[in-house]
Amino acid sequence: MLEQSLLAILEEIKPKDETAMEEARKHWLNIAKPLFSLGKLENAVIDMAGMKGTCDYRIDKRGLLIFCADNGVVEEGVTQTGQEVTAIVADNFTKNATSVCHMANIAKANVIPIDIGMVVDVESITKKDLKVSYGTKNMTKEAAMTREEAVRAILIGIDSVKRCKEAGYDILATGEMGIGNTTTSSAIASLLLEKPVELVTGKGAGLTGEGFERKIQAIKKAIDLNKPDVSDPIEVLAKVGGLDIAGLVGVFLGGARYHIPVVIDGFICAVAALIASRINPVAREYMMPSHVSKEPAGQMLLKALELEPYITCDMCLGEGTGAVAVLPLLDMGLAVYRQMSTFADINIDNYEVFDE
Numbered sequence: 001m002l003e004q005s006l007l008a009i010l011e012e013i014k015p016k017d018e019t020a021m022e023e024a025r026k027h028w029l030n031i032a033k034p035l036f037s038l039g040k041l042e043n044a045v046i047d048m049a050g051m052k053g054t055c056d057y058r059i060d061k062r063g064l065l066i067f068c069a070d071n072g073v074v075e076e077g078v079t080q081t082g083q084e085v086t087a088i089v090a091d092n093f094t095k096n097a098t099s100v101c102h103m104a105n106i107a108k109a110n111v112i113p114i115d116i117g118m119v120v121d122v123e124s125i126t127k128k129d130l131k132v133s134y135g136t137k138n139m140t141k142e143a144a145m146t147r148e149e150a151v152r153a154i155l156i157g158i159d160s161v162k163r164c165k166e167a168g169y170d171i172l173a174t175g176e177m178g179i180g181n182t183t184t185s186s187a188i189a190s191l192l193l194e195k196p197v198e199l200v201t202g203k204g205a206g207l208t209g210e211g212f213e214r215k216i217q218a219i220k221k222a223i224d225l226n227k228p229d230v231s232d233p234i235e236v237l238a239k240v241g242g243l244d245i246a247g248l249v250g251v252f253l254g255g256a257r258y259h260i261p262v263v264i265d266g267f268i269c270a271v272a273a274l275i276a277s278r279i280n281p282v283a284r285e286y287m288m289p290s291h292v293s294k295e296p297a298g299q300m301l302l303k304a305l306e307l308e309p310y311i312t313c314d315m316c317l318g319e320g321t322g323a324v325a326v327l328p329l330l331d332m333g334l335a336v337y338r339q340m341s342t343f344a345d346i347n348i349d350n351y352e353v354f355d356e
């Protein structure tokens with residue numbers, strides 16, 4: 001039943017608008033500067049025109065959707081800190097007191113935390129209708145969640161984009177908070193990228209050598225036990241994923257459905273983006289890269305998504321820090337595109353344009 005609703009939404013996803021993109025391309029060629037000289041920023045502006053269906057747009061109102069959830073696999077000793085940190089940091093999102101809050105202030109992005117599955121309720125955030133469950137199960141012992149829960153979380157993610165669209169948001173950035181979510185992300189990355197667990201697993205928020213070994217073994221055990229069908233991305237998500245990742249999958253699908261660019265943050269968000277693109281390949285057209293996570297699978301995931309990062313800063317913090325970091329860069333690209341004089345304005349004969 002829920003999956004029918006998801007399928008109906010997926011059918012409404014359309015590719016980017018080629019006409020708008022062509023108009024944006026033409027406008028760049030008229031701007032009085034060396035041709036193609038803003039590189040990826042020019043492409044970003046063109047891509048966003050395609051997503052929004054117009055070459056005349058702004059990205060003034062920006063939101064950072066941060067999905068917060070807990071992961072049962074934390075029981076296996078795969079993290080440096082305890083599960084209680086999820087709720088503490090989540091609460092701090094509302095107090096302008098986390099790393100990403102300080103960065104989002106500079107990028108002028110509104111921080112929007114969503115409790116989709118923390119083990120406790122946090123008064124400042126939790127809304128019962130957005131909470132799928134109180135944490136996932138330990139995936140080394142059973143499936144992390146049911147397929148229905150995964151689909152419900154995806155639908156919540158999609159609906160959050162719909163509500164942002166109604167509230168006038170022009171662009172959305174993605175973020176997450178969930179102790180243990182690099183373990184679930186590595187499990188998914190190993191399956192979807194068909195790479196050995198060792199190659200796609202890193203130290204997350206920090207681990208000793210022993211903890212790192214436990215993390216690798218836990219991921220292998222979870223995969224062996226659950227044996228997800230890799231051709232079914234929702235099954236992979238349900239069996240060895242997390243509710244934060246599931247909500248983010250919905251955000252990427254929602255961006256495509258509601259024509260809003262969605263900026264991918266680091267490792268965890270890129271895993272969600274890859275699942276979304278496996279559910280519906282057209283969704284990829286509405287994804288914007290940001291940085292490349294220092295986690296071992298960071299680069300591999302972007303390659304699988306056929307996206308190139310705008311910045312390489314060796315960041316691996318999560319919360320959406322990488323995604324908000326590129327918003328000022330996109331602003332700069334769009335400022336030149338919208339405000340810069342054309343060759344005609346300053347009386348320069350436009351030269352004949354060849355393809356790059």
Ligand SMILES: Cc1cc2ncn([C@H]3O[C@H](COP(=O)(O)O)[C@@H](O)[C@H]3O)c2cc1C
Nearest residue numbers: 079176177178179180181182204205318319
């Ligand atoms: C204080 C603190 C703040 C964070 N903010 C983001 N993360 C990041 O670390 C977590 C993933 O790493 P792992 O899988 O090793 O638990 C996620 O919550 C992620 O957003 C944090 C982690 C900590 C400890």
Ligand SMILES: O=C(O)c1cccnc1
Nearest residue numbers: 266267268293316317318
């Ligand atoms: O790149 C990320 O998203 C990341 C890496 C480690 C810990 N938290 C987030």
